[in-house]
Amino acid sequence: MKKLIQYLFRHKEVKASTTASLFITAGSHQPVWTPRQYDRLAEEGYQKNIIVYRCVSLIARGVASVPWQVYKGGARLESHPLLTVLSNPNPQQGLSRFMEGLTAYLLLAGNVYVEAIFSEKEPLELYLLRPDRVRVIPGTAGIPEAYDYTLGGRSVRIPVDPINGSSRVLHMKTFNPLHDWYGMSPIEAAAHSIDQHNAVAGHNLSLLQNGGRPSGAIQFRPRRDGDILSDEQRQRLRQDLKEGVEGIRNSGRVLILEGDFEWKEMGLSPKDLDFIEGKYLSSREIAQVYGVPPMLVGVPGESTFSNYKEARYHLWEDTILPHLEIIKTDLNQWLAPYFGQDIVIDYDVDSIPALAPKREALWGKIQKATFLTINEKRSLVGYSPIPDGDRLE
Numbered sequence: 001m002k003k004l005i006q007y008l009f010r011h012k013e014v015k016a017s018t019t020a021s022l023f024i025t026a027g028s029h030q031p032v033w034t035p036r037q038y039d040r041l042a043e044e045g046y047q048k049n050i051i052v053y054r055c056v057s058l059i060a061r062g063v064a065s066v067p068w069q070v071y072k073g074g075a076r077l078e079s080h081p082l083l084t085v086l087s088n089p090n091p092q093q094g095l096s097r098f099m100e101g102l103t104a105y106l107l108l109a110g111n112v113y114v115e116a117i118f119s120e121k122e123p124l125e126l127y128l129l130r131p132d133r134v135r136v137i138p139g140t141a142g143i144p145e146a147y148d149y150t151l152g153g154r155s156v157r158i159p160v161d162p163i164n165g166s167s168r169v170l171h172m173k174t175f176n177p178l179h180d181w182y183g184m185s186p187i188e189a190a191a192h193s194i195d196q197h198n199a200v201a202g203h204n205l206s207l208l209q210n211g212g213r214p215s216g217a218i219q220f221r222p223r224r225d226g227d228i229l230s231d232e233q234r235q236r237l238r239q240d241l242k243e244g245v246e247g248i249r250n251s252g253r254v255l256i257l258e259g260d261f262e263w264k265e266m267g268l269s270p271k272d273l274d275f276i277e278g279k280y281l282s283s284r285e286i287a288q289v290y291g292v293p294p295m296l297v298g299v300p301g302e303s304t305f306s307n308y309k310e311a312r313y314h315l316w317e318d319t320i321l322p323h324l325e326i327i328k329t330d331l332n333q334w335l336a337p338y339f340g341q342d343i344v345i346d347y348d349v350d351s352i353p354a355l356a357p358k359r360e361a362l363w364g365k366i367q368k369a370t371f372l373t374i375n376e377k378r379s380l381v382g383y384s385p386i387p388d389g390d391r392l393e
Helices: 002-010 038-047 050-064 081-087 095-109 191-209 231-244 275-290 308-334 353-368 374-380
Strands: 068-072 111-119 122-129 134-137 146-151 154-159 169-173 216-220 261-265 343-347
Touching (some): 038 050, 038 095, 038 191, 050 095, 050 191, 050 275, 068 081, 081 343, 095 111, 095 122, 095 169, 169 308, 308 343, 308 353, 353 374
Antiparallel strands (some): 111 169, 134 146, 146 154
């Protein structure tokens, strides 16, 4: 490998930054483990937190609802092998399910791995690889040497071309300021808010399971000085309380005790700790990490947007469209070149209902522009030119 790099540099067949040699470090050619465990992030953040689940679902399903198109030389193609692959990535998934899974992996793990199955020189099928099963093998000049996919104790190594970095695996990742090979999960940024939200939900559940009664103590008032409960009496009292009042089934039951007893509340009430407002605050923070307006995840009192329609528009404008751009850019860099240099993949922005007001306003301005020809107007709204269209209306 070292001789190959020296040869390529000597013959100026590759371009590399001045820091490329720093990637040849001790421990290279060995798998680099992800900085955080994906399964723990997915369990605590996605499976156990309703706000993260809602945010990821909103973004992933939004991305999945947008149709994709293929262009050649600027002209939209109605049929093409690449369009067939995009429409039916694999026998188990259509385009919508594939894009939903791709986006969800990116939002949960910060990393997405797409494997292409080839027929001769062109990809025939596309599969999503679970992020926690893939390990990056560091290479030189910032290019991975390979990807290791491990399942059930067995591993498969998928190589990467050391010259141009091409591989049958596409690695999409979010920006990570502290790691060269892996993206950063948004759950890491929202970890404290997720823990707070889960803690409040767990407290409320425990309180409900205890019949809505907070923690406290039974205080015994002896009738004569020196009278105390024996160990046997204390144990029996604990057992009676547990069998008589603890749990949902015993909620509202009356417990009869002999002697002079008084209930002493020891925990703070939910009002004192302001649990509800704290839960809403952590919900807003989680939604902010994912770029979802809090109104859309059910947080009341959110006044940033005047109505649900405006909040939904900003979700598409500020969050979903940037995700679509990232996916489009990576697919055009990795997948489209297999089908020709003039092939371009793009999504159909005109099919998005939430952006209809913006689109209608733009079309209205273009229609009123007296200094544009008919074909220039058609080009601005994404339509092909027509004969005798190079004239002013």
